[in-house]
Amino acid sequence: MSTLVFIALAALVWLLDFTVAPDDGLAKTLLPALATGLSALALARLLERALLRLLAARARLGSHSDRLHTMLAMVIYAATALGWLHYALGLNVTSLLATSAVVTLILGLALQATLGNLFTGLSLELERQLRVGDYIFKGPIEGEVVALKWRSVFLRTSNNTRIVLPNNGLTTDAVEIVPGGQPSRHTVFFAVRSHVPPMDVLAVTEDVLRSGVPKIHLAFPPSAVLLGPDPERGFLRYGARYYTLECLERSNIASNLQVRLWYALSRKGIAMAGWGVPPRDDGHLVAPLPRLAQDLVARLLPFGERRSYGPGEEIALGGGAALLLRGSAREEREARLDAERAQLARLMDDGPDEHGTVRMAAAPLAVIGERAARHLGPYAYALAHGYATRTDDPRLLHLALASHIQDEPDREVFLAEAPRHTSRRLEPGAGIGFARLLAPSTPGNGRIVSNRRCEILHLSAAALGEAIDRAVITPADLAAHDADLAAHDVDLARRPIDPGIAPPDGMPANAPASQGDAPTRVDIH
Structure with missing residues (x-):
């Protein structure tokens, strides 16, 4: 736009010079000089834009990189100014530059650091080693490049804070650069007592690495390696190597990975150095259990194996069965249309509860509320909070919230993010897999995943058969246990299960069902 303004002004001044300007006088001198200056500025602007487009196409520069822009602008406008002074005003540019040498020296010394950053930035731009979206690691400084300026790099x-790193800082010391959008490898180190067979540790570690730890990029296979002994402490040092696209999340990834490693190794009776495996009192259960569940666990303890699982770990029964001792888990199930429609109808009839206790974990509730807020606004948080007092099923909560989205395309976008499977929360005392073992025609359990943590009493098919053969338990005991647990779940909504999530500041904890538009019927396919 500014280029067109300069062209228009130059044309106007040239027109004035040729039409209304007198043949002599000050106007005859100033108008051609002004017209020449405006024409030179317009030409400089056109040249600047053309060169920037050419260089951007060849170097694939990001829109935030202004280093070449600054340098080109300085050179082009400096040449334009010198040409205008020489040809329009008739000044001797050579003598002008010679007389300004002292001034130039003073300015150069005063701006030494600035000019150093400027030329360092120019060299980095020409080498094309750094781009917006890359990651920089330089001693304690690490961050994602969000802008490349002519004096500094913004990280x-x-x-979620910003660091301004002067360009000179990228050339004085070694800098690690991870290209954005490309997986980079990282290693989590741990140690195990040297008497544990290394292949046992490596096998468990590789299973954990491939178990779907959040933000580990499995397109590049992770690996477990033995790094060597630590003779002074009697340990063997190991490394769990993985790839990720999110370098800034390394500490969170390492934390999740170490937690899963601890639980996985503890299930094999292997202690990580410095952590240890805490002793268990098999006669003491941390979580209160329903009456019949306590009796059932006490009778089955000698036949089973206690196993602990960390956040997000899949609980594999291996053809056996289990009783949940503490913590909680979630079991995915194939959605049955008739049952799902009935559950949704009942949930919509009840509406959001203003005074109930939230039955869903805070993290998934926050995610679902954020998704709904894109279509419903801030009211969605209170609405999700209210429905979460009625159900702990993320899919059912999605369907309930979707009924409040009036625009059909928006509703379809929201439902596209809903889980494909219904799920139920498993509380302490829940039995898993018993029905399938006692009646093979019974549908098996779906995928079972630990929430924050859980502990189960695992029984193999042979162990359960032995317990039944020895009359320790009977199928009738298991049926009575299921009935007792169902009765126990009736009162589930009246007691705390998981810490709830508070709505944003200024948003009521719960909202009446009448607020907002009337719910729309959601078709379940």
């Missing part, structure tokens, strides 16, 4: 840290 976004894992704390």
